[in-house]
Amino acid sequence: MTRQLQLAYAFKRPRTAVPGMAMLDPSVTAMRVHPGDLDLYMHVNNGVYLQMMDIARTNLLADLGAIGALAERSWYPVLAASTMTYRRSLKLWDRFEITSRVLGWDARVVYLEQVFTRGGERCARGVVAARFLSRSGDRIPGHDVAAAFDPDAVAPGLPDDVRAWADAVGVAHRS
Structure with missing residues (x-):
């Protein structure tokens, strides 16, 4: 419940935007x-990792x-899929960081990587495919989401492992 x-x-009182931050930063x-x-x-707990990732994505x-751009457009994110790999356990009172970054997007989803580190050492890695929907039920193409958040963003090629996972x-997006 605490997460x-x-x-x-994090959603109701978001932290201040980072000046000059680009979509892929x-x-x-x-x-x-x-x-x-x-x-x-x-x-x-493995399920708590996913809750922590929700906070980091927010x-x-x-x-x-x-956050304001989403509200103006009446869009909201949902996860279409996620996968996790674990290397080291996080234990009581451990301090750690989650580094979240957009890997790319296609006509359906935006792909993100979220890496958990403690003292510079990787503990876990999550990859998620996020879909954006409008309150009226429309699916928002990934390139429209990227353009709304960063008009100068150009979709990079996805890493091979992420592309294979997304296909699997x-x-x-299926052409």
């Missing part, structure tokens, strides 16, 4: 492991100054 409250706060969110984040094995939107789970 849900933190997400609500990384956003860093610092966090600390709380008792409610732990599972019975005394490390962060901070990325805030850093881009995109069926979220990639």
